[in-house]
Amino acid sequence: MSRGDRRPTLETVAALAGVSRATASRVINDQPVAPPSRRAVERAIAEVGYVPNQAARSLVTHRTGLIALVLPESSTRVFSDDQFFPRLIQGVSQELETADEQLVLMLAGSATSRERIERSAVAGRVDGVMLASLHGTDPLSGALAKSGVPVVSNERVLGPVEVPSIGVDNRGGARAAVEHLIATGRRRIATITGPSDMIAGMDRLDGYLEAIEGAQEPVVASGDFTRASGEAAMTRLLAEHSGVDGVFAASDLMAEGALHVLRQNGFRVPEDVALVGFDDITRAAHTDPPLTTVRQPVDGIGRHLASQLLSLIAAEPVEPAITLTTELIIRDST
Amino acid sequence: MSRGDRRPTLETVAALAGVSRATASRVINDQPVAPPSRRAVERAIAEVGYVPNQAARSLVTHRTGLIALVLPESSTRVFSDDQFFPRLIQGVSQELETADEQLVLMLAGSATSRERIERSAVAGRVDGVMLASLHGTDPLSGALAKSGVPVVSNERVLGPVEVPSIGVDNRGGARAAVEHLIATGRRRIATITGPSDMIAGMDRLDGYLEAIEGAQEPVVASGDFTRASGEAAMTRLLAEHSGVDGVFAASDLMAEGALHVLRQNGFRVPEDVALVGFDDITRAAHTDPPLTTVRQPVDGIGRHLASQLLSLIAAEPVEPAITLTTELIIRDST
DNA sequence: CTGAAAGCGCTTACAG
């Protein structure tokens, strides 16, 4: 079929099969139809290469078959060497495989793009949206939720609106990391934090503080989850706090950065300074020395995000918040 | 508005403004309307928070306002530390900013996902699709083109169908790189190739062969653009070909891998072995030593992809193929 | 400039 030809409609198919549009529609939607009619319709569909017009369908069913994963980051941050998003997407895709929904990614880096996305969702262009990696009290979640589109988020959402969320036990994971450092004899344990406007950043810091409390004086250097920020933070720790012999970095990437700086400055890991990361990205097992870290089930977050959203779309009850467990993976950096 | 409430329709707005649906529609679509009517409608829209139903609109206009960027890769490869995709997306977004189109990313990693995407496009879910990073004679381009959806591709498309494409001068870039190595006195220049089923891989190898022809015996080690493949290839070169004093790697990532292996084996760059990459990713300027490389305008590819597609959608004539120039950036690795 | 009406291509009670 070349461009400009009219695509065949249900009408075409029905006429060719010698049945009504209603019957043709029923075989397409897998509803009971007498076998001979069914066969005739199927033959007609194959013959003309019929594909239902999605707009017409959506107009009556109020479903589009599209689910959006909105990433409120610029493309550069989304496609960084942090393996969070690919793993998340893998989990989401896995869950969506069976559902008849197509995943679309929308990047909400700029103001105009977020506005466009908000309007898209409200205009009924998608059946639901998953929000990931929100910063601060991002108004996007509120706007979407208020408009009536089903929304779910990873990590709990800050702000007035309630959005079902899937998080991990950031606090418990961080606590386990720090307790491990304490248990292995470290006397001066610092932390390199994530962004202070993200749940994952806030909660991992809280976990550190809870564990360190009463035992040692807290030493905090802030970062933003990136390797560069880990390097900068470690450099500052070395310059401003002597005697640090243990570091809990709130991401593996920052831990890598810290490791690099430590070695450049002649510190042995773990002999002089023990190091724990968070995430358990693939490379964590291949650093030198392999990195002790807190594993979080990123694909699990993805799967739960998708299944919760699917439930929401089906108007089924959902958990207001799910927290997945984290696990301390002990390697050679501690 | 809570979930379950009926969203207001044009009818609601028209009634409230005391005009017909046609008039209300006209103000929404920015067509001439008497100022008083316009004001009344605008007030009504604001009052009820009206947003046009996209499905109804699409049904009559045959436009969805959605443009797909289809990436025929698993999410892991798309989100690698190769900065190709983010830069491409940046260019695309830039161009789309003014057009009233929302960019959606679709990952076509698995067989079921490509089938779903194909059906989506044919069903008229998107106004057009951009294909990037195709492998071999991927049937996706053919299927889409045949269905009548406007399609464009980065790099020319292998196979029977004609799809407008935007590529870069891979061959010329590679030639310039190798000629530079020859001109600076390298006597035994090897290449580390990209995937043999991708245009970028094939053409950069051709450029190398063209330049080396007659002057030296070609030495070829194959890779797939990733850092790991660059390491492996360099290791093989060292083991199997003595005397190599120059290397042209078809990607900066592979060049980085090669650099790593060279230094581990005690070779100095550029004194013992000169090295040229391809891409000019950000890190190329920060390796030790900074990498000589062939810069390709990835954001330019993105911008042209989008503008060509927009033209195609508007039924305007487009170039069948555009080739952007590359530029040799000389740094300290040669 | 404006409105009545047709039509886009489907699905879904409803009646048989």
Added chain:
DNA sequence: CTGAAAGCGCTTACAG
């Protein structure tokens, strides 16, 4: 099991 008919929410000639 099947068909006639209504309706989803818009846009757009057409006539005025």
